[in-house]
Amino acid sequence: MRKIALLLFVLLFSVKSYSQFKLGFQFSPVLSANRVDYESDTESIGSDGTALKVSFGPIADFAITEHYYVSTGVLFCSKRAGFEGQAGNSPASTEEYNLQYVQIPATMKLFTNEVSLDKRVYFQFGGTFDFNIKEEADKDEYVLVEDFRFFDFTLLAGLGLEYQVGTSTILYSGLSYHRGLINAVSEQFDGLGGDLTLKNDYFALNLGIKF
Template sequence: MKKTLLALLLLGVTATAASAQVEIGLKVSPSIAYLRADGSSNNFQKDKSKLGLGGGLVVDYFFGENYAFSSGLELAGKGGTISYNDPGTGTAQTTKITAQYLQIPLTMKLFTNDIATDTKLYFQLGGVVGANIGTRINGEKEYTDPGNNNEVFKANKFLLVPDFGVMIGFGSEYQVGQSTKVFAGLHYQRGLPNIDNYYGDERGLKNVVLKNSEFALDLGLKF
């Protein structure tokens, strides 16, 4: 009986592997990023968005003709400019935060049947996990805080390293050869945790929240 169950299990795994298809590609992703800022006691708020450029590896693992688990490894530029009332100086301050993230999407892609010759639409939904690998404050690697006795802090201490969020997107894919496809789409990433590692810990300001958001255009080629 055990041998029969094992044989059926191996048969199922083999059939799944045989029917699965992996498509690997590269993409470039120009983006508009901003920080969702909140801190009612000091009027923390979003001031400006920033342009970024990312991209990387795309891996689509198909479990059927029209659906796939989509992941990869990519760089993403995030951050933005925030404004707040600084209790140390008694004046309004703005801070430009530029951050580079290495991230892994964990999403599902759902494809339509052909809407035109060799052309499909896709919808993407899932999550993304990432790590901050570089931060600049006002364009510099060190930050001199006028509201904290002009103390100097390293910019890479400003944000927490880990981040994760949800991703939603859509686009189209066009087959140009036997195994070559080009695609174009839009996606939105919404960070979930508070990534502030400075205003609360170093400045002692209450209820400060900073969260990443990004709109990006995906342009790529799969082989």
């Protein structure tokens, strides 16, 4: 344990000493959607539209060079799992679940030169590690999902604009697309006639400030 603690101290000291970094806060309205896959001869289940959610939390950008940064953070992100299905001749029904995640981005930001005074365009790509901290159904009785997976991983691609408004203060805004790679459904109800797969996608409008 002492060796691990010493190694962490050295790494943190190195980052503090040799890396230029910015800390900030980001708030993002999110349009949450799903990709649903289900194969059965007697039932049909698909995605039930989109919903407006939010993501927010502290972020950190670490400079590698003037134009290349590593970007991470600890974000709270809410998502929606929505299903629409029909079994036999019964009427179609919907099920909706609210999912909450702690999200850790692992991304790169590539910056252009100034496109006008104190303004730079950036391109962002990488992935996010998402940890499920809460799941809640909108109704008491559901027949599709019994439990959701604890871990998710999404690919991220985006772009935006930074504006230097002071010696050390930067405002930014951008758009990003997040594509889920892992089936969010951990356990489905036994009565289903096929395997249910749901992957979370969302579009985000990212608004933030860095110091």
